[in-house]
Amino acid sequence: MTTFTKDLLAWFQEHGRKNLPWQSSPPNIYHVWLSEIMLQQTQVAVVVDYFNNFVIKFPTLAELANAEEEKVLTSWAGLGYYSRARNLHKSAKIILSEYQGIFPTDYSELIGLPGVGKSTAGAILSLACNQSRPILDGNVKRVLSRYHRVTGHYSDSKVLKELWQLAKYHTPSKHNASYTQAIMDLGATTCAPRNPLCSKCPVSRNCKAYLCNDQASFPHKKTRSIRPEKSLAFLAYRNEKDEIYLLKRPNKGIWGGLWSFAECEDNDAAISAAIKKHNLKASIVSYLPKFKHNFTHYRLWIRPIIINSPGLAKDYHNINKLTLGVPAPVKKIISALDSLGCVESNE
Numbered sequence: 001m002t003t004f005t006k007d008l009l010a011w012f013q014e015h016g017r018k019n020l021p022w023q024s025s026p027p028n029i030y031h032v033w034l035s036e037i038m039l040q041q042t043q044v045a046v047v048v049d050y051f052n053n054f055v056i057k058f059p060t061l062a063e064l065a066n067a068e069e070e071k072v073l074t075s076w077a078g079l080g081y082y083s084r085a086r087n088l089h090k091s092a093k094i095i096l097s098e099y100q101g102i103f104p105t106d107y108s109e110l111i112g113l114p115g116v117g118k119s120t121a122g123a124i125l126s127l128a129c130n131q132s133r134p135i136l137d138g139n140v141k142r143v144l145s146r147y148h149r150v151t152g153h154y155s156d157s158k159v160l161k162e163l164w165q166l167a168k169y170h171t172p173s174k175h176n177a178s179y180t181q182a183i184m185d186l187g188a189t190t191c192a193p194r195n196p197l198c199s200k201c202p203v204s205r206n207c208k209a210y211l212c213n214d215q216a217s218f219p220h221k222k223t224r225s226i227r228p229e230k231s232l233a234f235l236a237y238r239n240e241k242d243e244i245y246l247l248k249r250p251n252k253g254i255w256g257g258l259w260s261f262a263e264c265e266d267n268d269a270a271i272s273a274a275i276k277k278h279n280l281k282a283s284i285v286s287y288l289p290k291f292k293h294n295f296t297h298y299r300l301w302i303r304p305i306i307i308n309s310p311g312l313a314k315d316y317h318n319i320n321k322l323t324l325g326v327p328a329p330v331k332k333i334i335s336a337l338d339s340l341g342c343v344e345s346n347e
């Protein structure tokens with residue numbers, strides 16, 4: 001066992017997180033898997049409530065597998081990266097049909113499930129089955145980059161390979177569940193992205209970045225590329241019954257499978273043409289302030305436009321009884337619409 005691992009395990013006994021809702025004795029692999037998928041791009045503090053609500057709606061893997069995709073996406077709405085929810089649902093169906101509902105604990109089988117990569121498979125098997133498997137999530141990359149002063153950003157395959165080697169090197173052959181939780185906890189609570197708490201860190205005595213006093217330089221930054229920006233008008237059509245028009249988005253692309261407003265290019269000609277095409281009797285009521293939504297590869301500027309659209313009912317939904325999965329920016333606009341009250345008909 002390396003000194004790093006010994007120091008970390010000793011620290012975990014006293015400081016590790018042991019009361020997260022997906023931690024139980026014995027571990028429930030379904031809960032561990034759900035939490036690991038939710039944690040892929042989201043912090044623990046946000047995941048806790050989503051996890052608790054999710055397991056109330058889908059207490060077992062079979063209930064998740066047999067649920068409508070719409071219900072799964074609705075329960076995920078707000079967490080972002082919706083492909084995670086679709087992959088979770090697909091995986092549950094695969095486990096039910098191909099593994100008789102028994103969660104696979106073989107690494108090669110687990111990694112074959114949609115949405116389960118090397119690090120997620122390692123985390124699930126370590127935490128739920130105490131198998132000796134390395135993990136390399138964002139927290140671990142940061143800890144190891146600092147501890148070993150790894151040069152270069154991990155988007156470079158050589159750097160990533162080096163980090164995986166280091167992750168394997170430190171992974172113990174026993175106490176693996178504790179070690180895995182410990183290294184994740186260290187990254188989340190102590191070796192934070194900004195202002196790491198090195199004076200309280202259990203591995204500081206051998207941390208190269210700490211000893212060189214250049215922790216802030218690690219992990220090395222990726223050479224920045226400027227994120228492109230796009231602009232769209234979101235057309236919030238409301239009929240005289242205070243219902244809003246929502247469309248189901250295609251499964252591929254942003255917010256796949258979720259429900260959203262009609263949209264068009266953000267210019268007067270395109271907006272006017274789209275409104276006419278939708279309903280000749282429609283008229284603009286007001287423009288809400290434009291706001292920005294960040295995707296990994298670009299920024300989207302959204303201009304919400306409230307439109308009075310009398311006489312139509314098809315695909316219009318009551319906003320007070322909405323059970324559809326909608327992405328966060330759409331939810332935000334719906335809340336604003338709600339506070340504005342009902343729009344009167346032009347007729």
Ligand code: SF4
Pocket residue numbers: 143146147190191192196197198201202203204207208209210215
């Ligand atoms: S000593 Fe500081 S930089 Fe090094 S691992 Fe600990 S918290 Fe991170």
